[in-house]
Amino acid sequence: MNDLAIDFLLYGTLAEIFARENGFNKGLGGSMHAFFTPFGVYPNNAIVGGSGDIAVGGALYKKVNKKPGIVVANIGDASMGCGPVWEGMVFSSMDQFRLLWEGEFQGGLPIIFNFMNNQYGMGGQTRGETMGYDVLARVGAAFAPYQMHTERVDGYNPLAMIDACGRKKKILEEKKGPVLLDTLTYRFSGHSPSDASSYRTKEEIEAWQNVDSIIDYGQSLVKAGICSQSDLDEIKANTVGKVEKVLKLASSDDISPKMNLYANPRAIEEVMFTNGSVDSFDDREPEVNMPMEENPRVQQIAKKERFGLKDGKEVSKMKAYQLRDGLFEAIVDRFYKDATCIAYGEENRDWGGAFAVYRGLTEALPYHRLFNSSISEGAIVGTAVGYALCGGRVIPELMYCDFLGRAGDEVFNQMSKWQAMSAGYLKMPIVMRVSVGSKYGAQHSQDWSSLVAHIPGIKVIFPTTPYDAKGLLNAALQGTDPVMVFESQRLYDIGELFHTAGVPEGYYEIEIGDPDVKRAGKDITILTIGSTLYTAIEAAKTLEEKYGLSAEVIDARSIVPFNYEKVIESVKKTGRIVLASDACERGSVLKEMAQTISETAFDYLDAPPVVVGSRNWITPAYELEEFFFPQKQWILDAIHTKILPLEGHEPKHDFSSKEQLRRSKLGV
Amino acid sequence: MAEAVIMPRQGQSVESCIFSEWFFKVGDKVSKGDMLFTYETDKAAFEQEALVDGVLLATFAKEGDEIPVLETIAVIGAEGESIDEFAPGGKATVQTASDPHDEVKEDKAPEIQQPIAEVSAGKDSAISPRAKNLAAKEHVSIEHLKGTGPEGRIIERDVEAAAKNRTKATPLAKSIAAHDHKELPATGTGFGGKIRAADVKQMPSVTLANDFTDKKISNIRKIIAQNMYESLANTAQLTLHTSADARKMLSIRNAMKSKMADGYAYNITINDMVSFATIRALIVNPEINIHFMGDSIRSFSNVHLGFAVDTPRGLMVPTVKNANHLTIEGLSATMKELAGACQKGSVNPESLQGATFTMTNLGGFGIEMFTPVLNPPQAGILGVNTITQQAAQLEGGAFGFIPKIGLSLTFDHRALDGAPAARFLQSVAHHIENLSI
Amino acid sequence: MPKIEFIDPKVERQSGEIKLDPIPVNQYSKSIEDEKLNFTKDEFIRIYRDMVIIREFENMINDIKIKSEYNGIAYNHPGPAHLSIGQEASAVGMAYHLDAEDYIFGSHRSHGEILAKGLSVINKWNDSQLMEVMKGYWDGATLRPVEKGIRAR
The missing domain is CATH 3.40.50.920 (Rossmann fold)
Structure with a gap:
């Protein structure tokens, strides 16, 4: 059975690399985006350092939802130059995990930032040329007093690596994460087969080949009497047979056809969105601080006029049920329905959101479900991507639409892509809120909905009345797709002026995509x-x-x-x-x-x-x-x-x- | 490669033609087969099609110019091609396509558009798809519509206005018009051309109006005027009237109609039959089948029958040569062919010459009697009138009504006397009454 | 609540210095003999086998990319292939203790990590667990060719 499973693993991976429909992601992921979540293999990422914040979201998911296991971000040494990696490390080492989160939720995130330090990033040599850390492990000392338990390990010795990872895993299980590992290694192959390795000497490559971990380790096994050379040779011969077999299978158009877009021209179209409808991603009871009806905001809203016109005149702002109330009602409802639902941003807790949408949520929710994050827009969205990929619903918020640029890769390459690159296997239940400003000038007043709409794979809504806000947000929060919600700061306090029946008190959805x-x-x-x-x-x-x-x-x-x-x-x-x-x-x-x-x-x-x-x-x-x-x-x-x-x-x-x-x- | 458009040669005797009108502007696209221009000889007006596709690059003729035949009058080619080699040595006016950049400058709109600038929508003006569809549905001709949309675009409201307002007027305008016994004007100054009270009030008083317009006459009209005047001034013409029993002709006509229903290819008309009878009469009365040359008389051994055709350009008289050799079917077909060519303007000028006698038929208009004007040097012209019911003694001695066709013969008394002319007319009547075909 | 985290100027303005703990660098120094307490013979050999599988898998892709054939099997792969030949020990060592509930996220150069993690899980799971997952994934579409291939051999 193990044999079959290994063949399955090799074949699923190779078929994926060769863009075959039998591949792990039906050929829609490919070499750089292959993964197989049933074995805990989450997406690889073609963007350098892309996993630096997404993996943190995975760890957040485990912590918030009390799931066993740890998360490893395998990223390269050169990704230390990427903002999202730093943002991910900052986010993962926030004091609040140790100091403010309560009860069993208290403690560090279970994540290892494992830098596979092969010394090169494209044509640049990290140590000595493009970086200044001397030894990569040094960087970990900057994050949190426990220094991320940072350590360099000899990744050319499998036993040293096993030892290190075992120790680090234990640290994470003790809730003392995050961890930084500087895994010393070297690749003989170029960046890609087309790379002539002109940036390094033949002598250097040979020197590393002379300490080839496979040969070294094999010899030490023979020397220690664990097995004979012929045992090793047999392993090699077996392996060649397996590789030949999966190559034959994966390269055959009959056995492993590519996705037939002639036969089904809509095959990719069908996986761009998952269009699901899910009340809750977890059966457990949502953790809340009080029954909803005791919430002061809920009580305050109950006194408001749910239709904004009375005798043809607009109800005063103070008395009217406002657009922000519509958003609040949809969100608070979901918090009481779906235990995985969490929200965070730069001013979400205590402040209640810069525009008072979340006022009342702080009272309603424990820290791990509503928190302030570091000012790391990339990591705010990136962690949300990881959280959603792992199976949770999340509401990240960027105060201003203008800050989208700071989360460019996370929105344009990550949030939008993984559902389709997994052929619909993964879901991305992210409702991302941004506000469109006014009054604050060039960097705080832009409506960038067009930029987001241009990127395939993201749903985009822009409600303008309390009725629409609640109904559309309900639909977004019930779905399984990433939805970007644009909110105008000019309209947070507007009453409902169109829907004469007023904003319903109960739950209702407005179909995303339907104009009014x-x-x-x-x-x-x-x-x-x-x-x-x-x-x-x-x-x-x-x-x-x-x-x-x-x-x-x-x-x-x-x-x-x-x-x-x-x-x-x-x-x-x-x-x-x-x-x-x-x-x-x-x-x-x-x-x-x-x-x-x-x-x-x-x-x-x-x-x-x-x-x-x-x-x-x-x-x-x-x-x-x-x-x-x-x-x-x-x-x-x-x-x-x-x-x-x-x-x-x-x-x-x-x-x-x-x-x-x-x-x-x-x-x- | 640009191509020259030349003034066509119309018959061997024609040396030059009068240019009439271009149907395209310089810069327009023309396609092979498009009607390109009209021109006239002293005998007829003609239309000329474009022979190649392309852009009308230049024209060298304008209305009224007399152009030697085969001379280049325009150039058709690709946009931007040189026309230098075609320009006639600086004699004619060279009008070339204006530089499009200049046009933009001329077209300079004010920085901010004026409200509702009514721009006359010529052939080329834009029309919105919606307006176009509505025009087709409502059978509104868009040719003369004024576009009130941006930059003169014809938009839905323009077509709606035209459809509704063929004479749409405000109630007040209508009541003023009724009170003053005035006809409503064609268009008004209201929205979408609606006639407003002010439009009616501004109409000139019925008694004091200068109710005429001056329009220059066409060249063919000039030629007709000259010919008619000269005919009456220079000959001694008088007219004899008679009528002939038309029963035979009508029965033949009825027989023909049923034959045609069975597939007979010729539509032999009353006029064909009268012409056929006249030719027979001319054969036996050769003294009127002549040209009076002042001091000599030219006799013809055959009948070359001219007949008057009413065309949009004016009166034309093509000739059936050697008409006496034709059967009635041949005569009928030839006359229709020539008449058609005159209508289209494509008649060969040679066909407009050499008649020895002319027929003219106003019977279709209910005319009972008239005095046709001679075409000198011919000596006779037979006017054919309508058929009327006249009292007559019938075969059994009883009186009754029989259909009779009126015949009015004008002849030149210089060439022959009254008696031979009357004999000829009697002969015509005889041949009509005893027609056999 | 952040409000209870009082930022006291008296404390904040005190002078002092930051002391960093030493950062371990390549501290592992055990021999196979030492590790015999921690690994069985099979485990030692499996570590070797996993490294060999990854190496051979990537050698094959390298051959396909460079020579368009591997051991006489011709194929042209136009797409990307960022290889990690040489890094197998890191991948296998990283994955060794990890089970399916442990998640790894990777980079553009992660074939080795995927295989190492998969091999680690396969080793930990029993037959019925494996079969359930393999049969369930895309309704067995990935499994079927492999099963047939085994019968054919």
């Missing part, structure tokens, strides 16, 4: 993303009162996926459409939507779809924002100039094609 007609009309459609909805409503009022035009206003609500049916239906009726959002116009996802509408409803169009976005500038100071973000007047001017001249309208902004081309020529 916020105002019915027949002459022109306005499709918005984000807070521009409210600007569009104002524009619609003016169109009605001043120009006798009835505008239909549709809130996209979701960006990925996006069901065009309602929009196309509307455009067929009106023949005209303006698309508006706060994102900079160039490359805005609205352009994509406009293009799709042009292609699918061309014959119904009375004018080209027109996009009104923010200027392609830095976001200026709050006092100048009206020159940057789309205003009501812009929407009217754009309609007048490009779609339907409005009788007596005096445009104040230049939406002519000429001006459009001029700006484009200058790149502004």
Whole structure:
């Protein structure tokens, strides 16, 4: 049986390397992303240091969910140059694990950062050229008073390595992690077979080959009388036979076909999202501090007006059930349902989140379910990826959308990819919250939903009313896919002005991807993303009162996926459409939507779809924002100039094609 | 490689033609077979198709220019090709495509567009897909629509307005118009061309209006005018009227109709039959089948029958040569072919010459009697009138009504006297009444 | 609660120095004889075998990449293959104590780690555990060719 299992292991790996459908990941992972989780082999990562923070998430999962076992991040010596590796080590050694987490949850994360120190990173030699640590193990001394139990071990001696790992594993089981291992090793092969190894001498390679661990160890076994040379030779011969066999199997197109995209053109499409619906990822009772109804925030919300209009007037901010309340209700509900659900960010506990969404959660939840993290956006998202991969639901939060750049790899290469690269085997139940700012200038006011929408594998929502916020967030928190939630800071305190029945007290979901007609009309459609909805409503009022035009206003609500049916239906009726959002116009996802509408409803169009976005500038100071973000007047001017001249309208902004081309020529 | 467009030669005798009109502008794309321009000879107007695909690069003729045949009048080629080698030695006006960059400059829109600039939508103006579909559905011609969309684009509302408002007017405008006994104007200044009260009020007073427009006449009109005037001024023409029993012709016509239903290929009309009878009469009365040359008379041994054709360009008179040799089917087919060519403007000028006698038929308009004008040097022209029911003594001695076709013969008294002319007319009537085919 | 972690200026402003503990470097010094207490004969040999399997697996890929054949079996693999020939002891040593509940995450150069970890788990599991996983994975799609191959031999 062991023999069969070894063949299975070799074949599953090789078939994966050869992109065969029988491979461990159906050939969608490949050499650099092969893994087999039933044996505890979690994803390899083609991004250097990619596992440096993801593995920490795995350790977090084990700790929070009281799962046995430890986590090892096998990363290279050169990854010590990568921010996410440092962020991962910082995150994993936060004092709070030892000092603030309570009861059985107290103690260090069970993780070994095992630096496979083969001395080279691509063409760069780490010690002596691209690094300054002298001995890599030195770095561990910087993290936490116990110095991460850092140690260099001779990775050319299997027994030394076994000894070290055994000792370190014990440390982790005693909750004294994390651990740093500097595993001294050397590769004879180049970076890849195409690498001529021009950066190192033949003598150096030979010197290491002379101490080849396999030969050395074999000889010492013979010398110690454990076995004979012929035993070793037999092992080698057996192995060659096994390798030949799996090569024959894995290279055969009949036995190991590649994914047949002719027969099933949707095979990859089908694994981009897992589209699951899961109440809870663990059967255990969720750890909470009090029954939900005793929570002060819950009690406060109970007194609020769940519909924001009374006798045609807006209810005061203090009395209205706000968008942040909708977010809170969805999140607190999930915390009481799913024991694996955790949330963290830079100001989540005590502060209650920078925009008070989490106010009340600190009282409700123990430390291990809601905590402040180091200001490590990469690790905040990276650990969430690891946490989700291992089977938990997680709500990471970056205060500002603008900080997404700091988590670029984690969002664009990790969170978005692993479901499909595992052929749907892994789930990624991450609901990642970011807020779109205003008032705080160029680095705190950007709507980057278009950037995220461009990357395949992430769902993107942008709720703009309390009803939508609760319903969409419920759907996101019930799902198994990564969902990026964009929230506008302008709207946290807005009441529900559209859903006349008010925001339901109970649980409900709004389908992700379904836009909503916020105002019915027949002459022109306005499709918005984000807070521009409210600007569009104002524009619609003016169109009605001043120009006798009835505008239909549709809130996209979701960006990925996006069901065009309602929009196309509307455009067929009106023949005209303006698309508006706060994102900079160039490359805005609205352009994509406009293009799709042009292609699918061309014959119904009375004018080209027109996009009104923010200027392609830095976001200026709050006092100048009206020159940057789309205003009501812009929407009217754009309609007048490009779609339907409005009788007596005096445009104040230049939406002519000429001006459009001029700006484009200058790149502004 | 650019290609020259030349003024075609229309018959051996034609040395030059008058250029009329371009159907394309310089810079337009033309396709082989597109109607490119019109021109006229002293006898007829013609249309010329483009013979190659390409862009109209330059034109060297404008309306009214007299152009020697075979001379280059335009160049068709690829955009940007040189036209230097084609330009006629600086004589003609060379109009070349203006530089597109200049056009942009000329087109310079104000920084911010003016509200609702009504731009006349010519052939080339843009139209939204939605407007186009609506126009097709509502059978609205977009040719003369004014686009009120951005940059003059025809948009849905323009087509809707045209569909609804073929004379759409405000209720007030309608009531003012009714009160003042005025017709509504064609378009108004309201939204989408709606007629507003102000439009009606601004209409000129019925009594004081200058109700005429001046339009230059075409060259063919000039030629007709000259010919007609000269005919009346220089000959001694008078007209005789009679009528002939049409019963035989009508029964033949009915027989023909049933024959045609069985697949007979010729549609022999009353006019064909009258012409056939006239040719027979001319054979037996050769003294009217002549040209009066002032001091001599030219007699012809065959009948070359001219017949008047009404065309969009004006009156044309093609000739059936040696008409006396044709059967009625041959005559009918030849006349239809020539008439068709005149209608299309493609008639060979040779066919417009050499008639010895002319027929002209206004019977289709219900005309009972008229005085046709001679085509000198011919000495006779027979006007064919409508068929009317006239009282007559029937075979049994009883009186009744029989269908009779009116015949009006104008002849030149300089060439022959009244009696031979009357004899000829009587002969025509006889051949009509005893027609056998 | 962070509020109980009082940041006391008196303490914070005290002078002193940070003392680091010594960092061990290659301290292991046991011989096979010494380790005989810790490993059985089979275990010693299995460590060797696992290293050989990894080495041969990567040699094969290296041959395929460079010569498009291995021991007469021709194949062209256009995709990536970052090899760790020479690093087998590190991989096997790392994985030796790890069971399926222990998770490893890797890099672009992790074939050896995957195999070492897999071999370690295979060694720890009984037949029915192994069979259940292998039969269940993609409904046995990965297992079937291997089973057939064994019968064919």
